[in-house]
Amino acid sequence: MTDNKQQTSAQVPDSLQGLTAIVTGGANGIGLGIAKDLASQGCRIAIWDIDDVALSQATTELQQLGAEVFGQQVSVTSQDDVERAVAQLHNTTDGSTFWSTTQALAETSWWRRWTSISGNA
16 A cells, blocks of 8 residues: 555656646636636646636636636547647647646546657646
8 A cells, every 4th residue: 555655646746836737627616626726836727618608707717816827618528629629738838748637538548649649648
């Protein structure tokens, strides 16, 4: 059990400053709360949500708090949407590190393929 704990803690960065956090469902509720918390720790925030109106409101709210925010209308059930959003975000952030807050997303084969090709996780 100690080995698992050591492996997990080794994967967590000392600081979130400068990382880009992808927050799925981040336009309201728990997702927006996560986005606010990550922004307060120095992350750039990419909000992915299907609700365009809520997405716009959340983006404005986070920007007013001083966060660097990328609002993207994305359905995580669509491989095309996710690949498009990742490509746009990758270009916008000059290929900086990505941190996905959604484990289920990270476990899909096409997400693993993209992260292995781009070198981002």
